[in-house]
């Protein structure tokens with residue numbers, strides 16, 4: 525028996541919500557999984573990452589499948605699998621490709637063993653594998669998510685914003701590993717920066733839930749991670765400014781980067797112009813990028 529699962533790419537942090545806020549976007553990876561009773565492993569990949577993703581025991585989809593089977597005490601029964609991935613989420617760019625792979629593996633294996641675990645349990649497993657919840661949560665629940673981890677236990681609130689938005693993502697032509705982008709972060713941050721972020725993160729969620737776009741003007745700014753990561757992404761702040769000038773509500777680093785994401789209101793119909801402005805601003809810093817426009 526096999527199953528086919530589709531999981532969205534995600535953007536984490538949404539500016540001020542470092543490691544807490546995330547959203548699902550309309551770019552997807554498809555996974556077809558067959559569990560085998562023999563210890564054989566076949567992994568094939570099409571699309572993004574086809575050249576770079578390992579097709580052996582290191583494969584993250586397979587490791588997530590095994591993780592779930594161990595939790596269900598079925599790992600001895602199914603020591604092998606056939607895995608086929610069709611990937612559209614760019615790899616190591618800040619659109620949650622590893623979270624997409626983890627969630628795909630967990631969900632597909634869960635379906636094949638009769639949905640033994642609910643979505644909250646899958647979220648806990650996925651967070652334990654990934655280390656932070658803000659990409660895996662929207663990959664499981666969709667929409668915007670707020671997730672917190674207290675003493676290892678993850679809680680998640682999910683909601684859809686009151687107005688329709690278009691997300692404009694500039695995908696630079698270079699990868700950046702999350703490990704590297706986390707290594708530049710300080711151990712401690714100034715109190716005023718923390719206070720600024722708390723206010724903005726709360727305002728962002730309230731404005732999205734209430735549908736009040738005038739409060740969104742400054743809420744995508746951040747003081748906890750972006751200033752430290754700016755050195756890794758040439759022209760980052762200029763691209764943000766170009767997006768705002770072209771009509772975006774705001775822009776920020778998508779996850780750990782290097783993708784930059786701008787938020788526009790659908791009714792303003794400015795997403796094409798915002799994309800062009802972002803691409804041009806990146807170009808001025810010698811960075812080639814492609815633009816994705818998503819819901």
Ligand code: HSE
Nearest residue numbers: 536543658702779780
């Ligand atoms: N919140 C994480 C970070 C997302 O910014 O490091 C990484 O994908």
